[in-house]
Amino acid sequence: MELSKTIRLLGNLLGQVICEQESPAIYDIEERIRAASKARRAGDVGAAEMLAHEVGNLSAEQARAVAAAFALYFDLVNLAEENHRVSTLRDRVRDRHPEAIPESIDAAIKHLKDSGTTLGEMDQLLNDLHIELVLTAHPTQAKRRTLLSKVFRIAKQLERLTHHNLLPAETEEIKTQLYAEVTTFWLTNRARTSNPEVTDEVRTGLYFIDETFWNVLPRMYSELQNALDRYYPGLTISKNWLMLASWMGGDRDGNPNVTHKVTAETLRLHRGLAVEKHRAAFRKLSRLMSFDDKQLPPPQELNHWFEEKRPLPPHLAFLNERYSHEPYRLALALLAKELEYASREDMTQHLVSDEPHSAYIQVNALTHPLGIIARAVPEQIKEHELSPLMHQLNIFGLHAARLDIREESSRINSVVGEILRGLKVTQDFESCDAEHQLEILSGLLEQPAPKLARYAGITEETAETWSVFKLLARVKNIYGTDLIGPFIVSMTESAADVLAVLLLAGWAGCTDGLQIAPLFETVKDLEDSHAVLETLFMHNAYARLLRDCANEQMVMIGYSDSNKDGGYLTANWELYQAQENIAAMCKKHAITLTLFHGRGGTVARGGGPANRAILAQPPDTINGCFRVTEQGEVISSRYANPSLAHRHLEQIVSAVLVASSPQRKNKEIPRAWRSTMDSMASAARKTFRSLVYETPDFLQFWQEVTPLIEITRMRIGSRPSARRSGQQKVTKIRAIPWVFSWMQSRFNLPSWYGLGSGLAAAGDQDTLKEMYAEWPFFRALLDNTEMSLRKADMGIAELYVSLASDTVFAQQTFATIKAEYNQTLEMLLTITGYESLMQNEPRIQRSIDLRNPYIDPLNYIQVEILRRLRQLPDESEDAQVLRETMILTVNGIAAGLKNTG
Structure with a gap:
C-alpha cells in the first residue's frame, strides 16, 4: 500500500474514533483548526488570526481533545512512514541482488577490498574491531511504556497490511483490528500518574534487548563473516565485536534514585532476561535435536560431560528413560534445566549481603557442551540452529548487557574528602587545588588499603557511594567481570578526579578488570583532555591499572554540555580537536583508545545520521573501536522495528569499517581549513555566550518563552532536570531540558545559534565551499544544521515570545535571535549552493513540509495552555486539566518533529 493511502486510512480511522469516543463537534473543531493551519502555511494572510481565534476559544476539555487528536495523528503517521521505509528497503535489497545495497556490511568489505586493503591489514582491522551501543534512560522518552506497546501492536498490523496476497476478508479484519487499537490508544491516558522508577526504565531497555537486539545482533555477526568469505576467503572473526551496554540502573550522576x-x-x-531467553532456546533445540545415537553417534566428549552430571534430576531421569537413544536432546534438556535452577537464584540479595556465595552457573558451562554438539552435528544444522544461539551466548552472556556505572567527579571527591577526614589524613581535600589533590592521592595509592569500618561523622550520602564500590567488588567476585562496564567520571577536570575513583576502587577491592573512563564535557575540559590523560599515563598507580586492562583506555566526550557551554559550531570544533589530541596522546604512550561518544537524539546533542557522524570523525581516531550512547526516544525510533534496527546497525558497522581503513588513516586536514575553523569557532562562541550568558535576565526569557519549567515538572524520567535543586543558573540546568524546551517552542536554538556569525567571520566563501565539498566533518556539520533550521519556525517561536512578562526585553532578544537565524540561513544556502534547505534530501524535505501544518496547531494550543496555566495556582482543578493537555502537546510536537531532547 502506498504511503499516502496508509496515512489516509489511519487518519480516517482516527476521525471515526474521535467522533465515536468524543463527539462529532470535537472532530469539526479539529478539522477547522487543521484547515486554518494549512491555509496559514499556504500564505493566507488572515489564516493565522483565524487559527489563533479558534484555539483561544477552546475550553480546557476541548483543548485536551484537540491536542490528543493531533498528537495521536503523528504517532500514526510515524508508524506509516516506518512501515513504508521497511517496504522500500526490502525492494532495494531485492532489486540489487546479488549486489549489496550501499552502507551495508557487504558493501563496506567490498569497498575495503577494492581500495587496496590487504589480507594482513584486514586481519588487523578485525582484531581491533569493537563496537558497543550503550542504552541510556535520559528523560527524553516522552511517551509512556504502555503507549509504546500499543504503538508496536499497530505497527504489526500495518506490516500485515503490506502483504500482497491478502484476501479481501483478511484486509477487512486488519482494518477492524487497527480501529480497535487506535480506540484503545485514544482511551489511554498519555500522562504518567507518577515519575517512572529506575527499574521501570531498566525494564524498558530490556524490552528492546528482548524484542530486537537479541535476534538482530547475531545476524550482524553472520553477515560480516559472509562478507569476509566472499572478499577475503579464509579470514574469520571469532571475537565478540558488536556488544550492548546500558546506563539504566547504573547512572548515578545527579540521580539520587539510583x-x-x-x-x-x-x-x-539483566540476568533474569538472559537466563530466560537462553532457557527457551535450549528447550526448543532439545525438541528439535531428536537425533538417534545410531544415526548420529555422540562424541565421547559429550558422553563424558553427560556422565559428570549424574545423578540426574528427577525430570531429566524420566527423559533419560524415555529418550535413552537421543543423547543430544537429553544434553540440551539438561542445560535448559540448569538455567531453570539459575532463574530461581536471588541475585539481588546475594549482592547486597556479605554472606559467601557462588553463582549457580557461568556462561562457559553452556558454551562448552554446546560447542561439543556443534562440532558433531551436520553443518547445515550447526549453521541454522546452533550458530545463532552460540552468538547469543557470546554476545549477551548471562547478563544481557554490560552495566556502566557513572558518577559526577564532585561527588567522588566529596566521598574521598569525608573518608580522609575520618582517617585524619586531611581536613580539606575537596577545597585543595588539583595539583595538591594529586599529591595526596598519589601517596595513598602506594599505601595498603585502610580498614574502613564505620566511623563517626560519615554521612548517609557518602555511605551510599561507598556501597557502590563494595557492590562492584561483590559482583566481580561472584559473577565475574563481564557484567560491569566502565566507571565513568562525569565532569572530569583533572587527573585527580580519575585517581579518586581508583583509590576508592582499590580500597573496596574492585579494581580487577576495572576500566575508568573520564568524561570531558565543557569546552575547557575538552581543551585540557589530552593533558589530563598524559598525567594519568605517567602516574605509577594508573599505569598499573592500564597494564591490567591490556593498555586499553576508554575516553568519553560529551556533546550536550559542550554545546550549552559554547554553542553548536564551537562545541563541534572543540570535540573534533579533542579527539585528535586524545588519539595522539594515546598513540604516544602506546595505549589502545576507545572514544565513547555521548550523543543524544537532536543535532544540538550530537544527533544526526550515525553513519555520517562516524565518517566525519577525525582520521586515525576510530581504528575499529567505536562506542556510542543511544538515548531516550532514539532507542524506540531506531530499534522498535527489527528491520529498521538491522538497517541502522549495518550502517554503523559499515561506517566504522570504512572509517578504519588504512587509506583514511593518514589523511591530513589542510592548515587553511583549520585556521578558518578556529576563527569561525571563536566568533560563533562569542555570539552564543553574548546571548546565553551575558544577556541580563536571559534565564527568565528562556523560562518564559519556552515550556522549560513545565517540562521539568513532567513525569518523563527518574532523573531530576538539574544537577542540584534550587539553583537558578543556565549552567546548572541539564542539557536535555535545554534542548527539549527550545525544540518545543520551535526556536531549535541550540542546534544553530552562533553558526551564522561564525560562517560570516570566515570571510572567504570559496574556502567554505571547498571545505563543504571535500571535508566530511564540515559537510556533516552544515547538513545537520539544515535539518534543524528546516524544523525551526520563527513565526511560531514569536507566539511564545508573547508569553514574556517584559515584552520590550523579550522582543529585543527575539530580534537578536531572528537576525542570527536569518544570517545562518543565508550563509548555509550560499555555501551549499541550494535554493532551499534540505534540497539534497527531497524525501525528508517533503516530510517536514507536510508535517508542519499539523504541528503548528499543537504549538498554538501549547502557547494558549501556557498562558492560562501560568495564571492559575498550581493546586487548582483547572490547572490539573491544563497540565494534562500540556503533556499532550509536548508528546505531539515531539512526535511531529521526531525529536525531544
Missing part, C-alpha cells in the same frame, strides 16, 4: 540496591536489582533483571 542507589546501590537499585543497581543490584538492575543486574538481577
Whole structure:
C-alpha cells in the first residue's frame, strides 16, 4: 500500500474514533483548526488570526481533545512512514541482488577490498574491531511504556497490511483490528500518574534487548563473516565485536534514585532476561535435536560431560528413560534445566549481603557442551540452529548487557574528602587545588588499603557511594567481570578526579578488570583532555591499572554540555580537536583508545545520521573501536522495528569499517581549513555566550518563552532536570531540558545559534565551499544544521515570545535571535549552493513540509495552555486539566518533529 493511502486510512480511522469516543463537534473543531493551519502555511494572510481565534476559544476539555487528536495523528503517521521505509528497503535489497545495497556490511568489505586493503591489514582491522551501543534512560522518552506497546501492536498490523496476497476478508479484519487499537490508544491516558522508577526504565531497555537486539545482533555477526568469505576467503572473526551496554540502573550522576540496591536489582533483571531467553532456546533445540545415537553417534566428549552430571534430576531421569537413544536432546534438556535452577537464584540479595556465595552457573558451562554438539552435528544444522544461539551466548552472556556505572567527579571527591577526614589524613581535600589533590592521592595509592569500618561523622550520602564500590567488588567476585562496564567520571577536570575513583576502587577491592573512563564535557575540559590523560599515563598507580586492562583506555566526550557551554559550531570544533589530541596522546604512550561518544537524539546533542557522524570523525581516531550512547526516544525510533534496527546497525558497522581503513588513516586536514575553523569557532562562541550568558535576565526569557519549567515538572524520567535543586543558573540546568524546551517552542536554538556569525567571520566563501565539498566533518556539520533550521519556525517561536512578562526585553532578544537565524540561513544556502534547505534530501524535505501544518496547531494550543496555566495556582482543578493537555502537546510536537531532547 502506498504511503499516502496508509496515512489516509489511519487518519480516517482516527476521525471515526474521535467522533465515536468524543463527539462529532470535537472532530469539526479539529478539522477547522487543521484547515486554518494549512491555509496559514499556504500564505493566507488572515489564516493565522483565524487559527489563533479558534484555539483561544477552546475550553480546557476541548483543548485536551484537540491536542490528543493531533498528537495521536503523528504517532500514526510515524508508524506509516516506518512501515513504508521497511517496504522500500526490502525492494532495494531485492532489486540489487546479488549486489549489496550501499552502507551495508557487504558493501563496506567490498569497498575495503577494492581500495587496496590487504589480507594482513584486514586481519588487523578485525582484531581491533569493537563496537558497543550503550542504552541510556535520559528523560527524553516522552511517551509512556504502555503507549509504546500499543504503538508496536499497530505497527504489526500495518506490516500485515503490506502483504500482497491478502484476501479481501483478511484486509477487512486488519482494518477492524487497527480501529480497535487506535480506540484503545485514544482511551489511554498519555500522562504518567507518577515519575517512572529506575527499574521501570531498566525494564524498558530490556524490552528492546528482548524484542530486537537479541535476534538482530547475531545476524550482524553472520553477515560480516559472509562478507569476509566472499572478499577475503579464509579470514574469520571469532571475537565478540558488536556488544550492548546500558546506563539504566547504573547512572548515578545527579540521580539520587539510583542507589546501590537499585543497581543490584538492575543486574538481577539483566540476568533474569538472559537466563530466560537462553532457557527457551535450549528447550526448543532439545525438541528439535531428536537425533538417534545410531544415526548420529555422540562424541565421547559429550558422553563424558553427560556422565559428570549424574545423578540426574528427577525430570531429566524420566527423559533419560524415555529418550535413552537421543543423547543430544537429553544434553540440551539438561542445560535448559540448569538455567531453570539459575532463574530461581536471588541475585539481588546475594549482592547486597556479605554472606559467601557462588553463582549457580557461568556462561562457559553452556558454551562448552554446546560447542561439543556443534562440532558433531551436520553443518547445515550447526549453521541454522546452533550458530545463532552460540552468538547469543557470546554476545549477551548471562547478563544481557554490560552495566556502566557513572558518577559526577564532585561527588567522588566529596566521598574521598569525608573518608580522609575520618582517617585524619586531611581536613580539606575537596577545597585543595588539583595539583595538591594529586599529591595526596598519589601517596595513598602506594599505601595498603585502610580498614574502613564505620566511623563517626560519615554521612548517609557518602555511605551510599561507598556501597557502590563494595557492590562492584561483590559482583566481580561472584559473577565475574563481564557484567560491569566502565566507571565513568562525569565532569572530569583533572587527573585527580580519575585517581579518586581508583583509590576508592582499590580500597573496596574492585579494581580487577576495572576500566575508568573520564568524561570531558565543557569546552575547557575538552581543551585540557589530552593533558589530563598524559598525567594519568605517567602516574605509577594508573599505569598499573592500564597494564591490567591490556593498555586499553576508554575516553568519553560529551556533546550536550559542550554545546550549552559554547554553542553548536564551537562545541563541534572543540570535540573534533579533542579527539585528535586524545588519539595522539594515546598513540604516544602506546595505549589502545576507545572514544565513547555521548550523543543524544537532536543535532544540538550530537544527533544526526550515525553513519555520517562516524565518517566525519577525525582520521586515525576510530581504528575499529567505536562506542556510542543511544538515548531516550532514539532507542524506540531506531530499534522498535527489527528491520529498521538491522538497517541502522549495518550502517554503523559499515561506517566504522570504512572509517578504519588504512587509506583514511593518514589523511591530513589542510592548515587553511583549520585556521578558518578556529576563527569561525571563536566568533560563533562569542555570539552564543553574548546571548546565553551575558544577556541580563536571559534565564527568565528562556523560562518564559519556552515550556522549560513545565517540562521539568513532567513525569518523563527518574532523573531530576538539574544537577542540584534550587539553583537558578543556565549552567546548572541539564542539557536535555535545554534542548527539549527550545525544540518545543520551535526556536531549535541550540542546534544553530552562533553558526551564522561564525560562517560570516570566515570571510572567504570559496574556502567554505571547498571545505563543504571535500571535508566530511564540515559537510556533516552544515547538513545537520539544515535539518534543524528546516524544523525551526520563527513565526511560531514569536507566539511564545508573547508569553514574556517584559515584552520590550523579550522582543529585543527575539530580534537578536531572528537576525542570527536569518544570517545562518543565508550563509548555509550560499555555501551549499541550494535554493532551499534540505534540497539534497527531497524525501525528508517533503516530510517536514507536510508535517508542519499539523504541528503548528499543537504549538498554538501549547502557547494558549501556557498562558492560562501560568495564571492559575498550581493546586487548582483547572490547572490539573491544563497540565494534562500540556503533556499532550509536548508528546505531539515531539512526535511531529521526531525529536525531544
